[in-house]
Amino acid sequence: MKNLSPSPSPAFLAADQYVDFHDPGITACVSALFHRDMDPVQKARVAYEFVRDEIPHSFDCNASVITSRASEVLKHKTGICHAKANLLAALLRSQGIPTGFCFERITLADDESLGYCVHAFNAVYLEGSWIRLDARGNKEGINAQFSLDEPVLAFPPRQGYDEYFYPGIYAAPHAATMAMLEQAQSLQDILDNIPDTVTEPPDLP
DSSP, X not given: OOOOOOOOOGGGGOOOSSXXXXXXXXXXXXXXXXXXXXXXXXXXXXXXHHHHHHSOBTTTTTOSSOOOSHHHHHHHXXXXXXXXXXXXXXXXXXXXOOEXXXXXXXXSSSSGGGOEEEEEEEEEEETTEEEEEOOSOOBTTBOOBOOSSSOBOSOOOOTTTTOEEOSSBBSSOOHHHHHHHHHOOSHHHHHHHOOOOOOSOOSBO
8 A cells, every 4th residue: 555645735736947838839738648538647647658758868869959848848859857857747737736856866878987967757646645757768778667656767776886866856857957958059068067966955855
């Protein structure tokens, strides 16, 4: 049985600069993805699988455009994990489904040769508790799935590396990474400048 969590604050339903679900493109996508008979779990699954499978990760498709806002991710059909998490949050918050952000420290490459970065995924409030969903995008060696029970994420922390989950759930995207994406002109800029730590306290422990 799941442990029920207190109802989340309105911050987990809010639109902002990056979770811009009032954008006409997001509104049109919402109309295409959801119908009135779907319950919140069904909407969460459909939105998650859409962002995971239909929006390629920028490094997987060698994207020439860098996105940060949810509307940009949808328009250009690409984004890194942080940007894709913004899109998933926008789709679900538009439906009144509380959605937050979780962060993880992982290596940039398969090993420590390129250092570390902050990876982002989502927490979604369904059936009285928070579930973790990672819409980064699957490929060989990555098999994240929709799960109402134990999370099935893209990057389980590995022994022998300084990889770990940051505790808690955040109501807003990671500010330092958003600032980096706003300035980045290429994938190399991301590799060179992506933050490798989260210093802000979470909104929910």
